[in-house]
Amino acid sequence: MRQKILACAAVGLGVLSATSLGHAAPKGPFVGIMGGANFTDDQDISGTGVGINRSVDTDTGWAVLPSIGYRYGNGVRTELELGYRTNDVDSLSGAVGGSGELTAKSVMLNLLYDFNIGGRVSPYIGAGAGYAQVDYDSVAPVGAGRIDDEENVFAYQGIAGLSYWLNNSVELAAEYRYFATQDPDFRTSAGVPVEGEYNSHAALIGFRINFGAPAAAEPAPVAPAPAPAPAPVAEPEPPALPRNFIVFFDWDRSDITAEADAILRDAVAYAQQHGAVRISATGHADRSGSDEYNMKLSMRRAKAVESHVIASGIAASEISIAAKGEREPLVPTEDGVREPQNRRVEIILE
Known part of the structure; x- marks a missing residue:
C-alpha cells in the first residue's frame, strides 16, 4: 500500500x-x-x-x-x-x-x-x-x-x-x-x-x-485605398506601389481557404494591372506550437501562396518567399495562445 x-x-x-x-x-x-x-x-x-x-x-x-x-x-x-x-x-x-x-x-x-x-x-x-x-x-x-x-x-x-x-x-x-x-x-x-x-x-x-477556443472567424481583408484624383492638367497617376495583401489560415493548416483564394485573385489582378515587377510572400504562425514547428508551418503557408499565384499567371521568377514562424506576430500574445490573426501570409507588391 x-x-x-x-x-x-x-x-x-x-x-x-x-x-x-x-x-x-x-x-x-x-x-x-x-x-x-x-x-x-x-x-x-x-x-x-x-x-x-x-x-x-x-x-x-x-x-x-x-x-x-x-x-x-x-x-x-x-x-x-x-x-x-x-x-x-x-x-x-x-x-x-x-x-x-x-x-x-x-x-x-x-x-x-x-x-x-x-x-x-x-x-x-x-x-x-x-x-x-x-x-x-x-x-x-x-x-x-x-x-x-x-x-x-x-x-x-x-x-x-x-x-x-x-x-x-x-x-x-x-x-x-x-x-x-x-x-x-x-x-x-x-x-x-x-x-x-x-x-x-x-x-x-x-x-x-x-469552451475556451478562440473564435473561428477570420478578420476581413484590408480594402485597397482609393487612388488620388489627378490634377486637372496633370497626367493621371497610377496607384502607388508597394501594395500589401494579407491572407489568413486555419489553425495548424496551410491550405488556401475560399476567403484566401479571393484575396489572392485580387492581388494577382492588381499586380497585372499596375505592373508590379516583384511579389514577396512572408509566412507567419501563432504561438501555439514550438518555434521549430511554427517556422516549418509558416514556410508551408508561404509556399502554398506561391503555388497559387504562379497558377494564376504570375511568373515564378517574379515571386520570393520567406518564413518568420511566430517571431513577428500581428497581435502580440503569450506563448501557447492560438491567435487567428497571426496565422497569415503577408504579400507585398513592388
Whole structure:
C-alpha cells in the first residue's frame, strides 16, 4: 500500500515540475467522458476464521468516467471526475468457483498537465485523490457465508494519456489509469469482520469539449485605398506601389481557404494591372506550437501562396518567399495562445 501511495505522489510531482514546458490547449472550461475496459488485481480478503482468507480473481469489467474541468492556459488543468468501475468475480482461492461482483463508485479531484510537442497530438500525465464507495456484492464463498457489504474510503489514482485535437474545441483521448483505495472493512453474512482490497487498471478512450477556443472567424481583408484624383492638367497617376495583401489560415493548416483564394485573385489582378515587377510572400504562425514547428508551418503557408499565384499567371521568377514562424506576430500574445490573426501570409507588391 505504501509503495502505491508513493508512486501516485511521484506522478503528482511530475505534473507540478513540468509546468514550465509550454502548452497548446486553449484556456477555459471543458467537459469530457472516458470509458473502456477495467482490470482488477487479485483482491485479498483477510480475517479470522476457517475459509475467510481468500484471494478474489475477477473477469474483465468496464469503467465510465464523466468529468468537468478548467484549463489554465499554461498546460495545467484540473477536473472533477465521477467514476463507476465494475467487475464480476471469476473465482476465489481455496474454493471451488466463486460468485459476486466488485464495484467502485468514486468522486475524484484530478490535477493534469498537457505537454506541447507541436501539432495536434498532446501527451499528458496526472494524479488524483478523492473518495470511493467500494461494494463487495454477494462475494462468495467467504467462511460460512458471503460478503454483501460496502464502505466509503479514501481513493487515489495515476493517469497517463494521449489526446488528438480535431479542431480548436474538440479533442479525442486515449489513456491508462491506475486506481486504488484504502482497504475497506466489511462483515460477512455470518457477522465476521473482514478486510478487503480494491485496485484496478483501466484502458480508456473518450473525448473532451473545450469552451475556451478562440473564435473561428477570420478578420476581413484590408480594402485597397482609393487612388488620388489627378490634377486637372496633370497626367493621371497610377496607384502607388508597394501594395500589401494579407491572407489568413486555419489553425495548424496551410491550405488556401475560399476567403484566401479571393484575396489572392485580387492581388494577382492588381499586380497585372499596375505592373508590379516583384511579389514577396512572408509566412507567419501563432504561438501555439514550438518555434521549430511554427517556422516549418509558416514556410508551408508561404509556399502554398506561391503555388497559387504562379497558377494564376504570375511568373515564378517574379515571386520570393520567406518564413518568420511566430517571431513577428500581428497581435502580440503569450506563448501557447492560438491567435487567428497571426496565422497569415503577408504579400507585398513592388
